[in-house]
Amino acid sequence: xxxxxxxxxxxxxTCPNYVDTTDKTPGVMTWDELLQxxxxxxxxxxxxxxxxxxxxxSELQWTKKAVRVLQVSKACVAEDEKHRAMAQDRLAGVCIxxxxxxxxxxxxxTCPNYVDTTDK
Numbered sequence: 253x254x255x256x257x258x259x260x261x262x263x264x265x266t267c268p269n270y271v272d273t274t275d276k277t278p279g280v281m282t283w284d285e286l287l288q289x290x291x292x293x294x295x296x297x298x299x300x301x302x303x304x305x306x307x308x309x310s311e312l313q314w315t316k317k318a319v320r321v322l323q324v325s326k327a328c329v330a331e332d333e334k335h336r337a338m339a340q341d342r343l344a345g346v347c348i349x350x351x352x353x354x355x356x357x358x359x360x361x362t363c364p365n366y367v368d369t370t371d372k
Contacts, residue, residue, distance in 0.1 A: 340364060 255265035262274045281289070347363035358368045 255261040255267060255270075260266070262272045265272070344363055344365060348357065348361060348366065351357040351361035351363060356362075358370045361368070
């Protein structure tokens with residue numbers, strides 16, 4: 253503050269441990285400033301790419317989970333279809349018996365997958 257009062261700030265300030273950090277070329281980039289700026293950009297780019305890699309890894313994990321859910325879902329559907337077919341096979345015999353009881357067998361039997369094989 254004393255240097256400012258006597259007009260010695262910033263170039264002629266002799267205070268202990270004082271380092272002049274004012275821009276000597278305002279509006280113009282010096283070589284040192286350019287090199288520092290390039291270093292800063294390089295650091296920023298590296299950090300940005302690291303962030304992208306983390307995001308990509310996270311998305312990849314989500315995709316793997318989604319694929320796994322789809323595989324499990326397909327397996328469940330296949331198992332369900334198998335059980336349904338077994339149930340329908342058991343019911344088919346009952347259906348044909350019912351058609352016989354009501355007199356619809358064989359010509360008018362409408363059971364699933366029933367094919368009339370009698371001679372007509």
